[in-house]
Amino acid sequence: KPLAAQAGVAGTVDAKAGAQSATAPQMTRDNGAPIGSNRNSLTAGDTGPVLLEDTTLIEKLARFDRERVPERVVHARGTGALGIFRATADLSDLTRASLFQPGKETPVFVRFSTVIHPAGSPEGARDPRGFAVKFYTDQGNWDLVGNNLPIFFIRDAIQFPDMIHSLKPSPVTNKQDPNRFFEFFSGTPEATNMLVHVYSNLGTPASYRTMDGNGVHAFKLVDKDGKVTFAKFRWISRQGVRSLKGDAAAKAPASYLTDDLYGAIAAGDFPTWDLMVQTMTAEELAKLPFNPFDDTKEWLDAPFRKIGEMTLNEVPENFFRWTEQSAFAPANLVPGIEASPDRMLQGRLFSYSDTQRYRVGANVMDLPVNRPRVAVVNNYQDGQLDMATGKVDVNYFPSVTQGKTVDPSFAPAPYKIDAIVATAPISKAEPFEQAGQFYRSLKPAEKADLVANLAGDLGVVTSARTRVIMVSYFAQADKDLGTRLAKAVDVPMSEVNRAVSEYQAAVDARYAGRQ
Numbered sequence: 001k002p003l004a005a006q007a008g009v010a011g012t013v014d015a016k017a018g019a020q021s022a023t024a025p026q027m028t029r030d031n032g033a034p035i036g037s038n039r040n041s042l043t044a045g046d047t048g049p050v051l052l053e054d055t056t057l058i059e060k061l062a063r064f065d066r067e068r069v070p071e072r073v074v075h076a077r078g079t080g081a082l083g084i085f086r087a088t089a090d091l092s093d094l095t096r097a098s099l100f101q102p103g104k105e106t107p108v109f110v111r112f113s114t115v116i117h118p119a120g121s122p123e124g125a126r127d128p129r130g131f132a133v134k135f136y137t138d139q140g141n142w143d144l145v146g147n148n149l150p151i152f153f154i155r156d157a158i159q160f161p162d163m164i165h166s167l168k169p170s171p172v173t174n175k176q177d178p179n180r181f182f183e184f185f186s187g188t189p190e191a192t193n194m195l196v197h198v199y200s201n202l203g204t205p206a207s208y209r210t211m212d213g214n215g216v217h218a219f220k221l222v223d224k225d226g227k228v229t230f231a232k233f234r235w236i237s238r239q240g241v242r243s244l245k246g247d248a249a250a251k252a253p254a255s256y257l258t259d260d261l262y263g264a265i266a267a268g269d270f271p272t273w274d275l276m277v278q279t280m281t282a283e284e285l286a287k288l289p290f291n292p293f294d295d296t297k298e299w300l301d302a303p304f305r306k307i308g309e310m311t312l313n314e315v316p317e318n319f320f321r322w323t324e325q326s327a328f329a330p331a332n333l334v335p336g337i338e339a340s341p342d343r344m345l346q347g348r349l350f351s352y353s354d355t356q357r358y359r360v361g362a363n364v365m366d367l368p369v370n371r372p373r374v375a376v377v378n379n380y381q382d383g384q385l386d387m388a389t390g391k392v393d394v395n396y397f398p399s400v401t402q403g404k405t406v407d408p409s410f411a412p413a414p415y416k417i418d419a420i421v422a423t424a425p426i427s428k429a430e431p432f433e434q435a436g437q438f439y440r441s442l443k444p445a446e447k448a449d450l451v452a453n454l455a456g457d458l459g460v461v462t463s464a465r466t467r468v469i470m471v472s473y474f475a476q477a478d479k480d481l482g483t484r485l486a487k488a489v490d491v492p493m494s495e496v497n498r499a500v501s502e503y504q505a506a507v508d509a510r511y512a513g514r515q
């Protein structure tokens, strides 16, 4: 036996004997052929060059070069876990969705995430947190792709790329810059409600286990007779909601949220959430003082009803195969749950599946994490990495030789539209009211935290115009908030009050101008 191998010296001699037990599996190339050397490249003599004919080396490096797929354009830093959803209520009076029968269990995969920064970034940045749940139901996958906060910054998908550009690092300096995102928000008064939430301590959760989750948009529930009821979903953490204050999250270890979640699961301390639903008929929605399909608003007065429980009990065996390749899409709906006219949701129905066909590939839905637990029957085919099996000649519809069928009762619930087609802002915009209610619901110490957190970022904005307009929005939400913030970021209240008057005078023109 060569001496170096006996001594376990790597990289000098192939150590078939000594280094491995007799039962260790023989290594192979991807074509299954056994590998004879996994430490030394094929060289021309002791000092000669490495040869191109070393197919083992070339294949190993080529596979390594392709280990990364593009990261998600947003929500790149995430953590996944598997678990079980158990329905606790009979919802057949509202929806034909098969998962809502008392006691029925449906497997789930959940991915929590931060929004703005890249895949390897620290988890403590102030950000909304993604809370995406994939239910593998017996009628296909339902993805409830939500956040920890109950509302969103904007109300029309056409603004999403601009908003994300402003929040992402500058294309010049590659640094996130409050000058850029507050300039965007100074033209987006409807973001005020989300901003008071993100800059409260909810923007820095203590743990993924101690966050609530929200579907944010309204959805349609459709029963077996086609009756439509509108609904919003919320996950309530059984662990309670806990957040970090000040810069504690920024100072926390980079993976503190993952460590906490995976540590709890490993210890058998499985986190649990209650799934709640709010429901309203179209007639009830029409009476709300704001647009019910505006995702910058909560349905504050509608009662919540518990419909199930979710427990996370397993860390996936492989981060890339499960968490990175998972593809959540608001378009993944099941019979009995349909999209509402919410303009953001309508845009999201397209965007997620589109980015996933680019990010992972045309056959993204065939990967184990994304594959439904029911048979998939259609004529879609081919594309990169097609792993379908079986002999199929009839790949068209209709066919009498090998028929497939569709049951018309699964078609979307019909609805009537009588409207002018136009690019117009929504009615009943009400940008500030709920932001003020949220501020007034906080305890005195939480109010002080919100003002300090906001002042930390707004205070570095160099444009006095942006600072004044932002403060004027917060002042319209709540006078006390505006006054305290004006002081904290050093803008005179006289200028804030002038901006408020200008805003109120120009509000109609402003909305008209934003079409």
Ligand code: HEM
Binding pocket: 071, 072, 073, 074, 075, 078, 111, 112, 113, 129, 130, 131, 132, 145, 146, 147, 152, 156, 157, 158, 160, 214, 215, 216, 217, 295, 326, 327, 328, 344, 345, 347, 348, 351, 352, 355, 356, 359
């Ligand atoms: C991820 C687009 C609004 C929650 C993503 C991704 C895109 C996207 C392209 C990456 C998906 C992937 O690569 O798999 C949009 C657009 C929006 C929007 C165009 C507005 C029109 C929202 C809203 C919420 C939300 C309102 C919360 C209610 C999430 C979550 C993820 C995500 C949780 C991460 C999913 C995962 O863990 O893989 N979004 N988004 N997004 N988005 Fe949105």
